[in-house]
Amino acid sequence: MKPASSQILTINGGSSSIKFALFEAGEPLRRSLDGSIDRIGLSDATFTVKGSEKFSRALAVPNHTVAVNVLMDWLEKCSDRDALTAVGHRVVHGGPKYFEPQRITPEMVEELHGLSAFDPEHMPEEILLTEAFHHRFPELPQVACFDTAFHHDMPQVARLLPIPRRYEAQGVRRYGFHGLSYAFLIGELARVGGSEAAQGRVILAHLGNGASLAAVRHGKSMDTSMSFTPTAGVPMSTRSGDLDPGLVWYLARTEKMSAKEFNEMVNFKSGLLGVSETSSDMHDLLEHETQDARAAEAVALFCYQVKKWIGAFAAALGGLDTLVFAGGIGENAPKVRARICAGLGFLGIELEEKRNAANEGVISAAAGRVTVRVIHTDEELMIARTVCRVLGITIEKQPDHEKKNMSDSEDRS
Template identity: 55%
Template sequence: MDNLPRNCLLTINGGSSSIKYALYEIKEPLNQLLSGEMEGIWSGQAQLHFTHANGVKNHHIDIPVTNHTEAAEWLFNWLQKETEYIKVTAIGHRIVQGMKHTAPEKITDEFLAQLKAISAFDPEHLPAEIELIEVFRKRYPDVDQVACFDTYFHTSMPAIAKLVPIPRKYRNKGIKRYGFHGLSYAYLLQEFERIAGTEKSKGKIIVAHLGSGASMVAIKNGKSIDTSMGFTPASGLTMSTRTGDLDPGVAWYLQQFEKLSPAQFNHMVNHESGLLAISGTTADMQQLLKIQQQDSRATEAVDFFCYQCIKWIGAFTAVLGGLDTLIFSGGIGEHSPEVRSKICDGLEFLGIELDEVHNMNNTTIISTEKSRTPVYMMHTNEELMIAQLVCDTLKYNIKQ
């Protein structure tokens, strides 16, 4: 990557076992130069995937890392070699949960201490995200770094939608429904306005971000008014390895009679449940779709996932008082026409009618012209949203 421009912005999007990253030239509009992902960090078989803006794609490198600190150090050293002719002048980090911190803000020692103090509220993400921040602050001590929160988009939800019906003494400690995937939803709403216009973007919209982590949001007048995830990203829709909503009595039963510790229960609901638990074979939707003709448990997992999506769409349509637009996104939402078709087959009462050719070809509008409710398939881009928020926070004059 020689002869690159000097001033660039790096985005770091840390997951529980992965790190997505992207490098942007700071100009108008932001110009992506490099992107990729480190996967399987805790598996002992981690890989780096990356794509250069010059069209060279799908590089895969096996990397010897077993935790996020090692992964961040390895990524830093690799980026230094790949980008030796450029200068990183800002870094944006995706943070899943910030509690009282919601709007993007510059990372300071005080901020980092506050983030560590609340890490128990999201043990699946925050400790790893904190590790990433610490490595990149150490390696880039003079570079402004900004935290961008997944919860920010949902701060507009009315109080009734944030309420958790437990004693007030616990609610006063910060236990409420926060909602997540906010960076994705913010980007998708912005992109939908660009495609369909401001009037339609102010309508009654449901966005289904369906991936290994899955959620939905009900949007009205450009604001989140309800979302499926609540206090943690484990709630709401059933996901690849997460339960989604679960009767709390199950926790009591398993801890009382199966002797699961709180840590074991937390691991089960986040890593051993969902599609993986129903199928007994895999958490990957594409694999489930391939084997469902020969495996009834795979069929059950696919059908259950689609059934849950139909229920949430129905509920959010009631909350919105109608539905003007349905948008699919995320890994499953963007790449699984069969899943979209199964979900929409259960939504005929909303006047939804898919164009199966457009659906199979993953076009932007996948509904027919006669469909009372238009259905879109849109690619999300959390990294670009992070980059835009960093520019806004640091007062860079960048317009998209």
């Protein structure tokens, strides 16, 4: 049993950022601070902390190695090192082998290096972060929380890609992502809506810089919009979402575009940014859509594609009981939610305008057959809970109703 002062550090490494949070063991787990090192590799990188200590300052961090050392130096100076009990890492891709959260070992790290080809935009940096913490704090346990885990048991028909079957043996299939967010959301849905709601026909829409949807029944993933990589599905801030595969050959012939250049385009130059030609930020686009037709078209395309996926997943589920919006756009953009839901009355989706404008927890009209909710997602808290479970870190006893509502979500994290 760990002491009540035990602290869990969560790490979420991206291609140009490191986001982190610190939790103190207890019931509930208490977030003492969170922060980020953003724009790694650029001249205007920043180090920001919010919580028990607050600051934001410019940094010179040319790469993730320098950035993680800045973070570890700061942790050693400004936190109780003896209280730091474990580190939990969000790992985007575990391939076909790794999906259960587990303690990181040298053998796992070696195999994850081999899986970097599955997600070259995220995996190398995420592995680097685990290695850096091991070298600085060799006795500190680290846990990998795989973002594909929630979707691991999707039906075979949803996992299978329609390409030559030999690639499936190499691990090429639909994996899905945002699993930590979805596991948290299902747990929260059980808490606020009851177990019957969480066990029903649910569509979860995690709409942020990265955006995806998941069809869930009996608390389990039935299908999801992202696929072998996080580039697939709906258009995102800079990712294209689904495209005609023939575009690869067309651009190779007409512009001599290489596979690497195509990957760069669809991940960092497409989506809202590519269509608007001005911004990848939904707030900016909404602000300028009345003056800029490109901005208006980017917003319209995003809403239209999300609407299509809702319709498709309602068909896959055989109907719909609950629709949940989460993520930066899903939680904070009433206009976007309204446009997505417009015309979906035939599915039983009807919004109440004032509730939606106020970002209330339930935004559906009383007459609507489908309950539409806005739920704040918390991947960092999900990671911290998972670390406690994997390492057997005991926290104070939960009230029975909270324990029941959280158990399904934590078991799938």
